[in-house]
Amino acid sequence: MRNKLKKAFQSLNGGLFEASDKADVGSSYTDLANDGVDLMGWADPFTPDFSLPEHVLNKAIETLKGPLAAHYTAPSGNEELKAVIAKRLKEKNHLDVDPQRNILITPGSDSGLFYAVFPFIEPGDEVLVPSPSYPNNFTNVTLNNGILVPILLKEENGYQLDIEEFEKHVTNKTKMVILTHPNNPTTTVYNRQSLEALSQFIIKHDLILVCDQAFEDFTYDHEMITPASLPGMFERTVTVFSASKGMGFSGFRVGFNVCSDVFMDAMLAATVSVLGATSTMAQISMIEAYQDSSFMKVFEEAFDRRRKKAYEIINSIPHVHMLLPESGFLCWVDVSELGNSNDIYQYLIKEAKVACNEGSFYGPGGEGHLRIVLGIYRDDEKVYDALYRIKDALSKYTQK
Ligand SMILES: Cc1ncc(COP(=O)(O)O)c(C=O)c1O
CATH class of the missing domain: 3.90.1150.10 (Aspartate Aminotransferase, domain 1)
Known part of the structure; x- marks a missing residue:
């Protein structure tokens, strides 16, 4: 069978x-x-x-004892959480978004990542993926019957992006680039030069960028640039975030996708049939975590x-x-x-x-x-x- x-x-x-x-x-x-x-x-x-930090643990317990935990939130997520996230996106990522229109709370960024790729890839579409990178980038393309085109990253370049390699592989079937930034497994934080060149390449070839920033919270002495904040990129980027790595909440299953009105409108219309909604208890606990993230x-x-x-x-x-x-x-x-x-x-x-x-x-x-x-x-x-x-x-x- x-x-x-x-x-x-x-x-x-x-x-x-x-x-x-x-x-x-x-x-x-x-x-x-x-x-x-x-x-x-x-x-x-x-x-x-x-x-789990004490204040988040207490909030989770209080929520479980109250009336809300057993019930759905709206498929797009808890409104207060989205407002807190929008504030953070402005301060940290230089993204000025409307919490009601541009943020979708997801049950973790793995589902967020699949859901970022899913609305775009039709059979035969080619997707450029820097490699090595997060294995789900490859699976998400093939599960959607897309064609995976790996772009080799080299240690001698500090695993930064070489846009000439992207240019060599682009065809009239190329639809998307999937970037894990910072990269897993190489840990590379793509620098301004890499990301500006990538954004120009994406705009020139009229592509979509899916950028997974699950590891964005700890970048030590490296500048963390959100590609969607670069000129002309917000309208063609879906950015995928997670609470699993920086906050250690992998078991709570919370992430969020951020994109333009046009993409989000289509995603929201399908959310209830694809993602359902994210755990109510976990979302309320996340608000607490963001309010004191020391x-x-x-x-x-x-x-x-x-x-x-x-x-x-x-x-x-x-x-x-x-x-x-x-x-x-x-x-x-x-x-x-x-x-x-x-x-x-x-x-x-x-x-x-x-x-x-x-x-x-x-x-x-x-x-x-x-x-x-x-x-x-x-x-x-x-x-x-x-x-x-x-x-x-x-x-x-x-x-x-
Ligand atoms: C690069 C990257 N993105 C996304 C995920 C998924 O994380 P989660 O679904 O817990 O948010 C992982 C988990 O290992 C990851 O390494």
């Missing part, structure tokens, strides 16, 4: 009948935790430890310490290197001189008791790399201990 599925679905592997090494698929990954393996592959801040500073300081420590430990391993992470709590490690990254991924599970992510899941350019999530656990020392185990194991691998 598998052949009854649409072609794009036939090749998917959810880990139900055969093991999948992809970190967020199937049960094989969580089974590793039961064997005492540190899971450094889930981009979920401080997982599995408690991380806890994010504590998160940022921890991730900043960890990225610097990881840079020092990983770069002290012979034949292995990484760039200093520019954002968030990931690191992208080049192990290509040691051998095949899938072998190394498997070896680290056995030898170092650490499961990270195998680079090839992040598309062309990913092979030969590992993604390591530095954001896990509250305690820095547990993360450093796992990194030292990786170092010891990879040093032996070199000697082999």
Whole structure:
């Protein structure tokens, strides 16, 4: 009966009948935790430890005890939350939007991202996706019967965008560019030069930009520019946001999409049949979190310490290197001189008791790399201990 599925679905592997090494698929990954393996592959801040700030926890409990939690909000989201978000968008992202017309609250940015691509891609439309990048960028194109056109990012350019590469791949079928900014897995915060050149390219070829900014909250010493705020870009961009990474609310499932009246009108008309609505309790808790977001500073300081420590430990391993992470709590490690990254991924599970992510899941350019999530656990020392185990194991691998 598998052949009854649409072609794009036939090749998917959810880990139900055969093991999948992809970190967020199937049960094989969580089974590793039961064997005492540190899971450094889930981009979920401080997982599995408690991380909810006290005032948000109290608001969530108060909401659960009240009359609202069990009921729907409007499909587009809680009005007060949208007003708080609009204020933040103005201050942080230089986007001046009408909260009632340009913001759609989503049950997390994964659904937001799919929903940003879905209204645009018809069979045969080509979509340019810088690679390596977030695997859902690739799946969202193929699930919509679009044609994926990866644009290779290069370490020697600091993984910044090379618009000449985009120009080489654009055709009269190109419809969209999907950008993960800051990028996951490379952590690159695209700089002004990259983004201005990209916006000119998009306008010149009359394309749509879907820009996923799930990791925008911690960009350390790098300027975070929202492409939709650049001249001529708001009307052709859908920007996707998340509360999962910067606030550590992945389990609450809240994100939001921001776009022009024209796109939002069509999305809103379909929202009730596609996304339904986002958890009422989670949305009310988010208002509280935005009203006092000082806890994010504590998160940022921890991730900043960890990225610097990881840079020092990983770069002290012979034949292995990484760039200093520019954002968030990931690191992208080049192990290509040691051998095949899938072998190394498997070896680290056995030898170092650490499961990270195998680079090839992040598309062309990913092979030969590992993604390591530095954001896990509250305690820095547990993360450093796992990194030292990786170092010891990879040093032996070199000697082999
Ligand atoms: C780049 C990027 N975008 C979106 C998501 C989805 O996050 P959520 O659905 O929790 O908002 C993730 C999660 O790992 C991500 O890494």
